[in-house]
Amino acid sequence: MNKLLFFVDRVSTWIGHAFAWLILALTLQITWEVFSRYVLNAPNQWAFDLMIMMYGTVFMMAGAYTLAKNGHVRGDVLYGFFPPRLQAGLDLALYFLFFIPGVVALVWAGYTYAQESWAINETSNITANGPPLYPFKTVIPIAGIFLLAQGLVEIVRCVICLRNGAWPKREEDVEEVDVDKLKQMVNVTDQDIARSDEYIVANNRGQK
Secondary structure, three states: OHHHHHHHHHHHHHHHHHHHHHHHHHHHHHHHHHHHHHOOOOOOOOHHHHHHHHHHHHHHHOHHHHHHOOOOOOOHHHHOOOOHHHHHHHHHHHHHHHHHHHHHHHHHHHHHHHHHHHHOOOEOOOOOOOOEOHHHHHHHHHHHHHHHHHHHHHHHHHHHHHHHOOOOOOOOOOOOOOHHHHHHHOOOOHHHHHHHHHHHHHHHHHHO
16 A cells, blocks of 8 residues: 555656756746846747746646645644544545545646637737647646545545554655754754854954
8 A cells, every 4th residue: 555655656746846847947937038128128928928837837736746745734733733543534524525526626627628728729818929828728637637646645644544543654855954854964962052152152252
């Protein structure tokens, strides 16, 4: 079971990492547009539409990745104090009440929007000569499918937690700097830092 869970996690992670490169492309595109507009005096009419599409694609395709890393926003004020089984029970209820119906509706509506957009070769009407919209609208159902698959994995995790009383492990990924781990890596303790601070303060006083 863990192999299956980790496989879906890896797919979601790979997709998240792959589409994260759009942030770099978006940054370069905005930089070039600013240069073209204010230095070359040659703005591109499609630039604003492309920015929206690229950012929207990153936002949607990161959904499954964020869920795989348990990174979506939740009200942790009370949730964090609950025992794992109660957390799993609440999560399971919310998945069935809101997540599954919402994501299924997203996939269905997204498929309809994409199908209609391809049928009429839809283009953006925000600016003149806007770029085609059908590739962007196709992202909606695709992102929804990956999000739904990851949601099913999370439901299985809730069931496992209800049985075992502990949350199953997740695959590790890039995280923010953990100060405690960093201290362990460089063999520095809080006492060492305190002594260093005292030495610096004493030195400053001596120089004055």
